[in-house]
Amino acid sequence: MLGSAPLRRGLPRVAGGDPWPAEGFAPEGSAAQPATKGTPAPAAPEMQAAQESAQAEATAAAPAASAPAAPAAETAAAPAPAAAVTLSATPLRRGLPRSAGGDPWPAEGFAPERAVAATPAAPADQSAHSEPAAPSPAEAAAPVSTPSAPAAPPAPAKTAQPAAAQPAAAPAAQAAAQAPARPTAVASPAASPAKPEREPRMIGSRSLSQWVKLGSLGVAGLIVLAGIIVLAARGVTTLPGVPEFVERYPGEYHPAVVADEGFPAWARWTHYLNVFFMVLIVRTGLTVRHQQKPEAFYTPKRGGKKISIHLWLHTSIDLLWLANGIIFVVLLFATGHWARIVPTSWEVFPNAASAMLQYLTLDWPVENGWVNYNALQQLMYFIIVFVAAPIAAITGVRMNEWWPKNNEKLDRVFPAQLARALHYPTMLFFVVFVIIHVFLVLTTGALRNLNHMFAGNDGAGWFGFWMFAAGLVLIAVAWVLTRPLLIAPIASVFGKVSNR
Known part of the structure; x- marks a missing residue:
């Protein structure tokens, strides 16, 4: 169960405070507790360790990032059972980019298919014709932890982007969409093409x-x-x-x-x-x-x-x-x-x-x-x-x-x-x-x-x-x-x- 794993520590709740939640804190009895709106994302080094583990297992399986997530309205009508909650249904929080100048990793909407605990298999008719259910707003805002990545010492506070339930997109397309638009020089219709300047004829040094x-x-x-x-x-x-x-x-x-x-x-x-x-x-x-x-x-x-x-x-x-x-x-x-x-x-x-x-x-x-x-x-x-x-x-x-x-x-x-x-x-x-x-x-x-x-x-x-x-x-x-x-x-x- 997700409740048995310690939560990863994020940014402090108040200015000058310690990282939240407190070290060793682990909620009991529920897969995900409601989190206050605007809860910061985990620290960059801890999140990166979880992302690397998830990426290694996602490579062996079929890439789930190419399949768009279900809209929030459809998933709200048929929520998944609490016992069947998996990482594939809970999107990871996005951390720092993997390369200089890149986008935050993992890509928006990325969810590796890896069960945290033994859960009953989903009905065949649903798995064949339906897409993974999107989490509820409370579950999407809750911090996610994996048993393979132990808790690390508190990291310096850094601003992270909050997770949002949006359709997944290819990293290249998303990078192109998020790239700042460059100003395009608009040529005037009356402007004539510039002629290259002629080299001055030199006589001696002048x-x-x-x-x-x-x-x-x-x-x-x-x-x-x-x-x-x-x-x-x-x-x-x-x-x-x-x-x-x-x-x-x-x-x-x-x-x-x-x-x-x-x-x-x-x-x-x-x-x-x-x-x-x-x-x-x-x-x-x-x-x-x-x-x-x-x-x-x-x-x-x-x-x-x-x-x-x-x-x-x-x-x-x-x-x-x-x-x-x-x-x-x-x-x-x-x-x-x-x-x-x-x-x-x-x-x-x-x-x-x-x-x-x-x-x-x-x-x-x-x-x-x-x-x-x-x-x-x-x-x-x-x-x-x-x-x-x-x-x-x-x-x-x-x-x-x-x-x-x-x-x-x-x-x-x-x-x-x-x-x-x-x-x-x-x-x-x-x-x-x-x-x-x-x-x-x-x-x-x-x-x-x-x-x-x-x-x-x-x-x-x-x-x-x-x-x-x-x-x-x-x-x-x-x-x-x-x-x-x-x-x-x-x-x-x-x-x-x-x-x-």
Whole structure:
């Protein structure tokens, strides 16, 4: 009988009290005593032991959980005899879930078919055509105990769900029904599908839009700076003694050695090739300076250190630029045109200062480049040919693999750190010079100046301009074509090109 088994202890009846019922309490004479409405469920560890025992025996028998329980109204009309009360007719209280995040176990309505005591068999006609009778409300609320699970020490009080007489359901279906509904995003009819954002085009460490913004800010800053310089220069010309200085030194002087007028073909060609190679040197030099992982490598045929294909191209163009410069210098002295760019009097310095002041005030000095350069032009061309170009060449060789290795004396005389400190600023000097040079060529008589260097005459026609435009297009095409995929076949003629 159920009355002979001790009841399992549940939650306390009052706040701060002991678990109820008291330890050792067992009702006598009835299968189940009425329990107060809302009696808490047994503690989790005790209930779990009973559930595991019941589940093991239910597995051997036919699963009763799949059969729905009879409605409360039908079972009330035909209650089962007290002597035939079994666990199958008394639903177990639900305890904690068997797995993290699961539903309380056992499933709602689960009742294993296991008799507690020997009871007379049910009539055959009733067992064949009727389902197990549901317990009365008092029996459903009463705590259930099994003889196979002895009483355990009181467990910490935990909130449990009260049992209810509801139809049994499959655990999966019940879990799906009890799962919280997730919010579903409702798309607006007018909303268009989102397009994936395009990757920004990177040039070096910045995107194209960032370079455009920096360029715009730079141009605006240069315009403001140029305006300030012009106003300051015009203010200097109003100081006492400055107008007399400009009048005494107009910006040019008569050279001690007079060179032939005009520009021969060798001067025009070497001038253009100098610009052509210089632009590519700047382009490849910046690539070498900022490259992360080269697309290809170059190894000389006779052996040597493997270098990136960008460095090979930069070195190759350096050699072409040096060869062009040597040809220019040799012909310069061989034809007597050296007097155009080599100062022959100390008057070059005050005249250069006067010419600089006149350029800054936008009041161009009087000049005739077909015959002779002014003092400032002569000094700048001299510095470019005989100072900046040798510095660029020597520092480039010092940083190259051609420099003698393990030569302590040479390393002390010309350390690599000094070469790096001079090479990059020299390149920037060339860039600034070219920009200012082209600006002055176009603003101090563009057609005539372009005819001097591209057409070989002192006229004002458009032939020199179109030659200049064609030269710019050729430089732009070469800028685009200097890529590893296109230069690899050329490099493979002189050595081995590989991906690693």
